[in-house]
Amino acid sequence: MTTTDVLAKPAAPRPRSSRVLDWLTTTDHKKIGIMYLVNSFTFFAFAGALAILMRTQLMAPDNTVLSPKAFNETFTMHGTIMIFLVILPLLSGFGNYFVPLQIGALDMAFPRVNAASFWLLPVGGLTIVAGYLTKGGAAAAGWTNYVPLSLQGGTGEDLWILGLLVVGTSSLLGAINFIVTVLRLRAPGMTLTRMPIFTWATTTTSILIVLAVPSLTAALLMLLADHHLGTVFFDPAHGGSVANYLNTFWFFGHPEVYMLIMGAWGAVSEIVPVFSRKPLYGYRFVILALMLIMALSFTVWGHHMYTTGLVNDSFFSVTTELISVPTGVLVLCWLFTLWKGKLSFEPPMLFALGFIAMFVIGGIDGVWMASPAADFTIHDTYFVVSHIHYVLLGGSLFGIFAAMYYWFPKISGRMLSRRLGQWHFWLLLISFNVTFFPMHFLGLWGMPRRVATYPITSGWGLTNFIETISAYVIALSMLIALANLIMTLRKPRNAPADPWGGNTLEWATSSPPPPHNFDMLPEIRSERPVRDLRLAISAAARSARPQGAAGPDAAGPVEAGQ
Amino acid sequence: MSHTMTQEDKGREPVPDGSRPGDQRRALRLALLLALPLVTTGCGLVQTGLDAKAQEVHRLWFIILWLALPVFVFVWGMLAIVIIRYRRRRGDDSEPVQNAGKNGALVTFFAVPLGIIILLLSFGEVTVNKVDHIDPRPAERLVVTGSQWQWSARYAREGISVSGKTATETTNSKPLVMAVPLGRSVEVTLESTDVMHGFFIPGMLFMRNAVPGHPNVFTFTPTRAGAYHGQCTQFCGLWHSKMTLVLEVLPQAKFQAWVNLQKKAQSKAGSCTPTGSSITLTAQHIQWDKTCIAAVAGQPIKITIINKDAGIAHNFAIWVNSSLKKRLFQTGNMSGPATKTYTAPALPAGKYYFQCDVHGPAMSGTLIIGNAGG
Numbered sequence: 001m002t003t004t005d006v007l008a009k010p011a012a013p014r015p016r017s018s019r020v021l022d023w024l025t026t027t028d029h030k031k032i033g034i035m036y037l038v039n040s041f042t043f044f045a046f047a048g049a050l051a052i053l054m055r056t057q058l059m060a061p062d063n064t065v066l067s068p069k070a071f072n073e074t075f076t077m078h079g080t081i082m083i084f085l086v087i088l089p090l091l092s093g094f095g096n097y098f099v100p101l102q103i104g105a106l107d108m109a110f111p112r113v114n115a116a117s118f119w120l121l122p123v124g125g126l127t128i129v130a131g132y133l134t135k136g137g138a139a140a141a142g143w144t145n146y147v148p149l150s151l152q153g154g155t156g157e158d159l160w161i162l163g164l165l166v167v168g169t170s171s172l173l174g175a176i177n178f179i180v181t182v183l184r185l186r187a188p189g190m191t192l193t194r195m196p197i198f199t200w201a202t203t204t205t206s207i208l209i210v211l212a213v214p215s216l217t218a219a220l221l222m223l224l225a226d227h228h229l230g231t232v233f234f235d236p237a238h239g240g241s242v243a244n245y246l247n248t249f250w251f252f253g254h255p256e257v258y259m260l261i262m263g264a265w266g267a268v269s270e271i272v273p274v275f276s277r278k279p280l281y282g283y284r285f286v287i288l289a290l291m292l293i294m295a296l297s298f299t300v301w302g303h304h305m306y307t308t309g310l311v312n313d314s315f316f317s318v319t320t321e322l323i324s325v326p327t328g329v330l331v332l333c334w335l336f337t338l339w340k341g342k343l344s345f346e347p348p349m350l351f352a353l354g355f356i357a358m359f360v361i362g363g364i365d366g367v368w369m370a371s372p373a374a375d376f377t378i379h380d381t382y383f384v385v386s387h388i389h390y391v392l393l394g395g396s397l398f399g400i401f402a403a404m405y406y407w408f409p410k411i412s413g414r415m416l417s418r419r420l421g422q423w424h425f426w427l428l429l430i431s432f433n434v435t436f437f438p439m440h441f442l443g444l445w446g447m448p449r450r451v452a453t454y455p456i457t458s459g460w461g462l463t464n465f466i467e468t469i470s471a472y473v474i475a476l477s478m479l480i481a482l483a484n485l486i487m488t489l490r491k492p493r494n495a496p497a498d499p500w501g502g503n504t505l506e507w508a509t510s511s512p513p514p515p516h517n518f519d520m521l522p523e524i525r526s527e528r529p530v531r532d533l534r535l536a537i538s539a540a541a542r543s544a545r546p547q548g549a550a551g552p553d554a555a556g557p558v559e560a561g562q
Numbered sequence: 563m564s565h566t567m568t569q570e571d572k573g574r575e576p577v578p579d580g581s582r583p584g585d586q587r588r589a590l591r592l593a594l595l596l597a598l599p600l601v602t603t604g605c606g607l608v609q610t611g612l613d614a615k616a617q618e619v620h621r622l623w624f625i626i627l628w629l630a631l632p633v634f635v636f637v638w639g640m641l642a643i644v645i646i647r648y649r650r651r652r653g654d655d656s657e658p659v660q661n662a663g664k665n666g667a668l669v670t671f672f673a674v675p676l677g678i679i680i681l682l683l684s685f686g687e688v689t690v691n692k693v694d695h696i697d698p699r700p701a702e703r704l705v706v707t708g709s710q711w712q713w714s715a716r717y718a719r720e721g722i723s724v725s726g727k728t729a730t731e732t733t734n735s736k737p738l739v740m741a742v743p744l745g746r747s748v749e750v751t752l753e754s755t756d757v758m759h760g761f762f763i764p765g766m767l768f769m770r771n772a773v774p775g776h777p778n779v780f781t782f783t784p785t786r787a788g789a790y791h792g793q794c795t796q797f798c799g800l801w802h803s804k805m806t807l808v809l810e811v812l813p814q815a816k817f818q819a820w821v822n823l824q825k826k827a828q829s830k831a832g833s834c835t836p837t838g839s840s841i842t843l844t845a846q847h848i849q850w851d852k853t854c855i856a857a858v859a860g861q862p863i864k865i866t867i868i869n870k871d872a873g874i875a876h877n878f879a880i881w882v883n884s885s886l887k888k889r890l891f892q893t894g895n896m897s898g899p900a901t902k903t904y905t906a907p908a909l910p911a912g913k914y915y916f917q918c919d920v921h922g923p924a925m926s927g928t929l930i931i932g933n934a935g936g
Contacts, residue, residue: 344649
């Protein structure tokens, strides 16, 4: 598996003194990608700590660890940060690092725009968090920020709106950059139907962002105007309407859900074939499914409003159920990729398999919510809390962890500990399910979401207690992952160019890649160019051995070039 | 889908693996076992409901369960099988058969989920139409109002209103207790005086939002007596978690007794005699200090409002009666702590209804206009 090492020369050493300035001013997509990941994992630690606080408050009935005001701020910040500053930018971080590599490009199309879109992120994030420093406290209207409640907010709410406008701008810039990069900078031979699925998923995510984020921006600007300029977009007493906000927000908000998971689907679609040693089953159908989901995701927003009496429930139930067809196709394609493969259970594969198993639960319990009459029994209850965590934690984050274990050797040049990776996976898998599966029951018993506390007479105490203890185990598993990262980074570089037997171009360069990404590019004749190269080299070696001639160059790598 | 699999298998060389013959069955059993939580979700936990509509929804829950279960068992079963059977052996560097999929199989991938969702949609559509059906001639008409942070209910036919009480820093909340007669059709109009709220009674298997500016109407005919707890499900601010209600389904005679009790309480609270033309009202903990105020007829009324609720806006409004059809006077909103004096126009003698329009019936009472000393 070290055959492709010959393609890569180590990067030239750089002077140490300029390091900080170098990171601050870099336009290298790989460094920007790393900064995306570091920034997002930092926010992840913060939002995770908020989750632990919430679980501690809910551990016992009538608990007073957090006041109702503090609790409302906590879940608002937890949701906002996890969605806008953790999951989406983590996927963008991997996208930044790997999309140019996967298509054989030198960098993103607009490197300086890329740097700008990154630096807007911490600015926006800190603006939102700065609400804690204001007199009235942080925003406390939930990440959905429904009117008229959010219009009762103070400075914290304003900072939340401004911060999200900045974060939305960051996403838009990044998305346009991805689209142009993928359309214009593909290496010779890298046709659209040979593009890795992760790159495809980043592309469809980017299209979603470009089409949906303006709707969020509009909603936020109307909020700001209603708050400060005396407009009445959302004020029913003066001809405005609450429906204005709900429609504008969810027209963004549902495609948002797919922005948060498509990248994870993409990563899993890379990892499952590599660790099964098979091609992705139905490669073109996976792309078709991604595009169908992308298109359909704009037609389903009303299912968030079934209980409001403001939308045609039947229409939105049809579109919502319809979107599960291409999603089902994705799952079937992964399963049939695994079928008769030769599976090795490295940490990336463990997380990818865990992803499929958890995502399917999140998909199935979603069926009840898609059916309006059934939704009337569970909407805005803990059932929904369970569902979104099966999709976003069991789904997106498992996919992100799979990507992390898969690509960490490429980014850092070091192999993460397999043993600690296994601990991370098994602890997380078990504690995640113990924490979030019983929330289905709490929802059916009538426990609403976003309640700061519940009375002892409710009978929800024991279930909540078990969930809280289990949530602490989730935190422990994350600490193990952190320890793994830190310990590995302190070790010398030991990763080969292609530790897993990869298929896609990022494995055709050194770990980590040189600043210019590739010294040589292999010829691209399928969606698995590195496997083609590996086979060609071993065939050449076999046939060459008797004659005692020829090296890997005979396999025909071509000059890298645009 | 197993049909597709066998087609795929045809003509391919068997892949060597270390599995024993029972593996597949064991994996399937394992998946079934893991599906147990899903089954119990449906069986033990979904309430059966207090009316026919709820029972329809209950049935729908099971229909979805039986359609979803095979999907779950298929995916988890297949995962279990591949994990057990297709483990890569140590030192085996050869590739398995490179099957990238056939169009026929992939079209099946689209067709099978499509079939399942057509079934789901049909059952779902039938049920939601029944649930959303509105009885055109209900026996009882209620207006249920959500306010930060209590529910209140007005009974159109009986002319009574009942209300819960919000929690505050120092006091606990009280649920709205609303009774409905067993076996009679009840129409509920949901309104909100401030932000969005969620009316949810798990025993009804039904939820609907109280949306400001958009009243929502639903009807139901309770068929099981009992007390059913519920609470606000749409996050509505500080005391969202304490905005509770109890629906009491009472047999006809008991319901009538309950109505009479409310009427008596209301007339007791609503009797006082005018002594002059000035009134002082204090708002604290989202309650007025008086449920009855009085002023003499034919003179402008001087009303002093003391709002002791820091950061909470109240106003004062006079209505012809609690049906809120005609408003006679309304002050602007004032945020506490504050004191302001307003002058309302002179009114003819009679009984009126007053409330804080921000908080609705939870902050309401009777205004008596009469002759001084009489």
